[in-house]
Amino acid sequence: MQQTIVLVLSMLVVIIAATLWQSIRHKKKVYHYVRQRYGQAPQKSYTDKLESIREYWQACAKVLPDYQAVDQITWNDLELDLVFDHLNTTYSSLGSEVLYARLHRLDGPPPEQLIDVLKHDQALRDDVAYFLHGIAKWDYNHVSDYLFDPAAQKTAGFYTWQGFVPVLGLILLPFHSPLGIITITTGFAWNAWTQSRLRLRIEHGISAIAYLSRAIHFGQKLAKRLKSSEPSYAQALQSALEPLKSIPSKLPIQVDNANPLAFLVQYLNYAILLDFTMYNRALQILIKQPQALHRLWETLGDLEIALAIASLEERQTITRPIFQTDHAITAQNITHPLIKEAVPNPVDFTRSTLVSGSNASGKSTYVKAIAISAITAQCLGRVFADQFSMKPGRIITSMAIRDDIHEGDSYFVAEIKSLRRMIEATLSGQTIYLFIDEILKGTNTIERIAASHAMLSFFHEHRVPLIAATHDIELTELQAPFMNNIHFREEVHQDEITFDYQIKAGPTQTTNAINLLKYYDFPTEVTDQAERLADHFKLNRRWSD
Template sequence: MDKNQVLLTKEKNMKIFMWGFIGLSAFTAYFSYIMGEQLGKQYYYGFILIIPFLFMSFYFRGRMLKYRALYHIKSSWGKKEDRKRNFKDIKKLYEYLCVEKSNEFFIDNQTFEDFTLDKVFEVLDRTLSTPGEQILYRMLRNPIFDEDILIRRKQIINFFQNNKDLRDKVQTELYWMGRQRKNTITEFLWGKLPPKSNLKYLFNLMAIIPVILIILIPFYGGVFGFYLVFVLIINMFIHNKFRDQISCHVDSMTYLGSLVNTAKKLGTIDDNLPSYYKDIFLDNTKNIKSSKSAAIVASVEGGDVIVEYLNILFLTKERKFYSVIDELTKFRDELRKVYIALGELDALISIASYRTGLTYYCEPVLNKKERNMDIINMYHPLIDNPVANSIKIENGGIVLTGSNMSGKSTFLRTLGINVLFAQTICTCLSESYTGSYFKILSSISPSDNLLVGKSYYLGEAEAVLRIIKACNEELPCLCIIDEIFRGTNPIERISASAEILDYLIKHNSLPIVATHDLELTEIVDSRYECYYFTEDVDDEGLKFDYLIRKGVSPTRNAIKLLKYLGYPEEVINNTNKRVDILFNK
């Protein structure tokens, strides 16, 4: 029996013990009641035995949940996690940080869609918490140009790959923190907070009055009981009036408490935890008590009726709500640092898990040299049996030719994703990777949006223009363009494409452009090299090897494909004649 099965067996055993003691408690209560009714009140003392039995049931429940957490963590290591993801919630932090850090470079929406990075994210994401998945998403959209940051990320990923026991401890704490069902914590920490209010003094007063009345009832009789009911009615009115205003923040407060508690535990969990995180967790939580406040606020609406009436009588939620708001206002910067550090820790452990499941990968070597890359046997993260390709470029660009379905677009995406991985997760899907730091922009699949009155060509032109505007002399730009200006006529397309490629190569860019226009390969700047993909068409159909080759595509397989599909011989023969005439002009 392997270790995971042992954990599963232990979880089942703890569950049996838990329900056993719960059943024993119920039997003891029933037996004590029957014996007390029939044989004497002294048997009611049997109810006291319920306390240790319930204590033991809670003990075994804790053990059961511990083994369940460890089983999930260990059995899922190195594997893709198939679960539904709400990208609207996941991207909230990225959207706030885009505004907050507007001077940084982020992958724009067009490039994100071109590289299908939502699907790539799902493959990478093995996080256990809301901050974890949000920070991983943000990493994927924020290429880094600072060597020190990337070195630290790489060291932490390697650390958790090689320190299994500590990794299990950290992941267990992250597992208990978990994900917020509906992500409101991001707005709570980065959005607009509810305004401060002097109502908290009224709430505190109305919470003290019931205590005074309860103390006075034994001495002065039932009249004070009437006053207590009257105060309960007033507090119930206050509670209902402010319930909607507060309830939308209660989940955030609860999760905030869990966040602070997790940070405090991780700050002292093990001396071997990287000091970078220990310092952030301990320094930024030492004065924060919102975890205790949030725990009190966290009573669930519609839960225990008695607890709910006590909350109303003493206005517990209302008082603690403003207490947490005050503390959050005071320590908001510290809480943001904790949130980001927890998320980064979770995200980098997720990358360590991702690495474990790969056939092969490498850690990139990045340099400050001008526009270069040398990648050996890179592959795409979403293809099950990928064909690996290599590429080497020095201060130039590439014009890529070949027929549809031969592999051009997949190669462009593979290249772009690996360059992005190099500057985000320090993990390239290749045997080796050496290259410059790049801003990354693409135009692979611009949409023809008739609903807003845009033609396909206009969409292409806007997509390419944003690439041109991004080119500057400070940071080289990797420009990936598939079928430039396919939405217009050949003469204007080829002429404009040639001028744009010349412009890009002169403005600190490394353009990788796929095209069907073989004429373009003859008129572009001499610094462009030509590569192509090809295929073979025979009686059995299309055959692709998806391997990149140096040079210009020599095949005319489009007509062969028409013949294979059964087009009339007259169409095939006349098409060949027309092509011969055009090429011989």
């Protein structure tokens, strides 16, 4: 008996020592990782699947109107999934989820003071990154299911007393060994059967509570660490944690299999239904405080976003926007965030503007660059320019239109629906900015010019700022009294066509479609006839005599 006790104690010492050694080694590794990663572009990862990240935003959008400020058409037009990937240097799934949701909203960035202190205090920054890393990337954590209506989720049933049966057997063992052994064996078998039968029903819930437990645990460490250097944020975080303080900050219900204690946790879950009991307790707390979980996620998300912004400033030219009362946008040296070595350009969006130019000259990229910075200005407090001023307002685009197979809409019908929402927003009286690429290009030339002119005039009459990219020289002429005209230009050489991607004043005076046909070796009978017809139309404003 004594040898058995010594053996058990020795095994426990070995397990504890191995766990401590692994913990120290892991800590050093994580600190090295976060130091190396700061100021670097996001790394490709097998985690952070967009399908998982979207769950938080989708849950919020059903309840909170401000989560829908950037609609799905605008999101797709501007390829904001890619912009999110470019910005996403967060350390936890929680951070990714809140950043993704924040890019849909226009209700302000995290506190500037928080960003500044993380930029200038490396020791604090490393500690913050370490604790956020501890929350971990955990796809499909299902926390979004518990954000606003935890009472709708299933409980595990009432198994506290059932879980206690094997413990009762241990108590009986010294007094009546046979009865104790029978009680332990029966209790374990009963609990294992219950575990296998019911766990699938609440698997998502156990995952959510386990991840919440990590957020609470490391949130408490963050609040303590930030108390001296950023007391206002630390107080906000502590207030967010307070309603959830009764949830254990270290729920041992899901443990990494690499952890030496994993087998012990799994054994306890089967032996005494530990995970069922803790899940029930946590769910009851969330039901009593239905808004607490969302508040904690947003508060910790602010910290993740602040750190991501500080890191972005180390690797890319960005600046803080200036918010004004004039319904306009002006900027210096604006660029598209996803284009390497992008050519910067000025923006004078004090008057609605038509951007004309040849194919591939940079019109659409320029328009998208303005729209993207107008969004990030309001949700992150940063823009991809040297200077940027605007009045806050909704950004609405109609750009990357395509046939909608699911709705049965043709290209032109899809475009009409996209433009219709611009009309509705205009009539609502909201402060909005409109961005259009190739208006009504899904129809014939005569009706396109006529309808486009009428629609642009409508927006002008309602004093809605609009910037549109167009190939239609006729439209630049018709709108000259109401809109600024700017253009991009190409240089045609014998063997190539080059672009400088710099804005020029006035409407375009050149075209390059036929030159591009020549460049790609189309038959001369095609290009020669095209040139003759184009020259005839420019002189006579008709295609034939």
